[in-house]
Amino acid sequence: MNQRPGNQLFDAYFTARDMRGVFCDQGRVQAMLDFEAALARAEARVGLIPQAAVASIEAACKAEHYDFAALGEAIATAGNSAIPLVKALGKQIAKSDAEAERYVHLGATSQDVMDTGLVLQLRRALQLIEADLAQLGETLATQAKRYVATPLAGRTWLQHATPVTLGMKIAGWLGAVTRSRQRLLELKPRLLVLQFGGASGTLAALGDQAMPIAEVLAAELQLTLPEQPWHTQRDRLVEFGAVLGLIAGSLGKLGRDISLLMQTEAGEVFEPSAPGKGGSSTMPHKRNPVGAAVLIGAATRVPGLLSTLFSAMPQEHERSLGLWHAEWETLPEICCLVSGSLQQALLVADGLEVDATRMTRNLDLTQGLVLAEAVSIVLAQRVGRDTAHHLLEQCCKRAVAERRHLRAVLGDEPQVTAELSDAELDHLLDPAHYLGQAHTWVERAVAEHFALTA
Numbered sequence: 001m002n003q004r005p006g007n008q009l010f011d012a013y014f015t016a017r018d019m020r021g022v023f024c025d026q027g028r029v030q031a032m033l034d035f036e037a038a039l040a041r042a043e044a045r046v047g048l049i050p051q052a053a054v055a056s057i058e059a060a061c062k063a064e065h066y067d068f069a070a071l072g073e074a075i076a077t078a079g080n081s082a083i084p085l086v087k088a089l090g091k092q093i094a095k096s097d098a099e100a101e102r103y104v105h106l107g108a109t110s111q112d113v114m115d116t117g118l119v120l121q122l123r124r125a126l127q128l129i130e131a132d133l134a135q136l137g138e139t140l141a142t143q144a145k146r147y148v149a150t151p152l153a154g155r156t157w158l159q160h161a162t163p164v165t166l167g168m169k170i171a172g173w174l175g176a177v178t179r180s181r182q183r184l185l186e187l188k189p190r191l192l193v194l195q196f197g198g199a200s201g202t203l204a205a206l207g208d209q210a211m212p213i214a215e216v217l218a219a220e221l222q223l224t225l226p227e228q229p230w231h232t233q234r235d236r237l238v239e240f241g242a243v244l245g246l247i248a249g250s251l252g253k254l255g256r257d258i259s260l261l262m263q264t265e266a267g268e269v270f271e272p273s274a275p276g277k278g279g280s281s282t283m284p285h286k287r288n289p290v291g292a293a294v295l296i297g298a299a300t301r302v303p304g305l306l307s308t309l310f311s312a313m314p315q316e317h318e319r320s321l322g323l324w325h326a327e328w329e330t331l332p333e334i335c336c337l338v339s340g341s342l343q344q345a346l347l348v349a350d351g352l353e354v355d356a357t358r359m360t361r362n363l364d365l366t367q368g369l370v371l372a373e374a375v376s377i378v379l380a381q382r383v384g385r386d387t388a389h390h391l392l393e394q395c396c397k398r399a400v401a402e403r404r405h406l407r408a409v410l411g412d413e414p415q416v417t418a419e420l421s422d423a424e425l426d427h428l429l430d431p432a433h434y435l436g437q438a439h440t441w442v443e444r445a446v447a448e449h450f451a452l453t454a
Contacts, residue, residue, distance in 0.1 A: 014336070015337070020336060023336060025068040026064075026068070028081070029081075030062075032081070033062065035108075035112070036113065037061035038220035039105070039108060039213075040058065040103065041054055045216050046213050046216060049103040053097070057089075057103065057104060059093075082110035082114050090105075116223070118237075119193065123192055126184065126188070126191070126192075128339060129339065135346060137449045138449075139346065139350050140170055141174055143170050144168075144445060145167065147167040150356050151431045152165065153363050160366055160369075162370055163435060165442075166268075167438065167439075173250070176253070177250065178445070178452055190236050191237075197231055198210075200319070201228070231318060231320075232319065234312065234313050237309065237327065244302065244306075247341075251338075252299020252300070252341075254295060255292035255341075255344075258295075259289040259292040267358050270352070271353070272347065272350070273353070292344075295341050301337055306334065312326045363431050368405050368406030368429050370431070374429070374434045375406075375416075375425070375428045378424070379392065395409045407425060407429050
């Protein structure tokens with residue numbers, strides 16, 4: 001039976017397939033083998049090992065040659081994945097070239113293999129995340145422009161406030177996506193670096209050839225050579241995890257907004273529909289926000305994982321016991337959760353279903369009260385702020401008590417009609433005329449997106 005990489009029941013829901021491919025067993029093993037092959041090439045170029053040994057080492061650096069289950073069993077005794085893999089690599093090479101086997105892993109340590117392998121995986125993960133964020137930004141920019149003038153009730157403390165536009169709300173999501181893309185660009189030079197320090201970080205085993213080998217190795221892997229090995233300085237990885245946490249949180253905000261707008265009592269914006277999507281096992285009428293659930297779920301789970309990365313930062317001396325181990329599954333899992341969240345966000349954003357009529361109807365649920373501020377601001381310029389505020393407050397209370405529209409109550413109030421005409425009151429109580437800078441915010445968010453994309 002064919003199974004998805006990772007073999008996890010919920011993978012299709014919470015993780016993008018390509019990202020699970022990066023962090024499945026084969027992806028992990030191949031990344032470490034890529035380091036070993038590049039190390040052999042670098043050492044041959046510098047003259048430390050014979051050039052003739054490289055082909056045999058490279059031929060053995062293919063993940064399909066290795067039994068992952070056996071490696072997993074060996075890790076339980078060895079304490080990390082590199083030790084049994086290097087042993088298995090040596091045996092694989094020795095089958096065809098016993099001489100070449102002598103030159104495997106020369107001068108490196110287990111953490112060099114695992115950390116650099118992880119960086120190679122993270123580079124691919126970063127490419128996937130950046131591509132999805134760029135596509136999500138493009139979709140949100142399109143939707144923000146489409147709904148730039150579509151009014152709906154702004155909500156503060158979950159209560160109706162003054163009107164906003166759907167385009168403005170979407171522009172808020174877009175701005176967060178753009179900032180995350182900027183953060184990823186900024187951290188790349190710090191993240192995509194070689195780990196190569198040998199036993200205690202000095203590369204003493206390679207003598208005078210250490211730096212030339214390190215430089216060539218970094219070039220072979222298309223990574224930057226950092227100022228020094230970072231075996232117990234984990235800020236690079238934690239920074240990346242923190243940015244992923246921000247992405248998860250921003251997508252969670254998007255999911256939370258969508259789920260609230262989909263509530264029966266609101267019914268203004270919906271995830272795209274599809275056969276079998278969002279149904280209930282018992283209630284045929286249900287249309288659940290299943291995409292938003294992934295976004296909110298990831299935003300809930302990632303902070304706990306991120307706290308593990310932060311907790312693992314004060315690592316002992318030159319090589320850590322346990323704290324390093326705590327990272328092994330944590331950062332990959334964060335990447336996988338963010339990838340799944342992005343996958344769902346792309347589906348949701350692209351297929352948004354909008355009920356503008358319902359938005360207009362909901363804006364009038366309070367019978368004009370959401371526009372009391374608009375009237376108060378204009379009236380304050382004619383009778384003073386305190387007087388205007390008190391007068392509008394009393395009119396609002398009367399409108400609620402009498403279950404009348406605020407427009408009718410204001411029209412019956414002599415102190416108001418003495419200052420504001422019927423036409424002025426009608427204008428002030430039209431949501432379309434009290435949208436402030438909503439259009440400007442959309443324009444600015446879209447411009448920021450395109451400036452980064454250009």
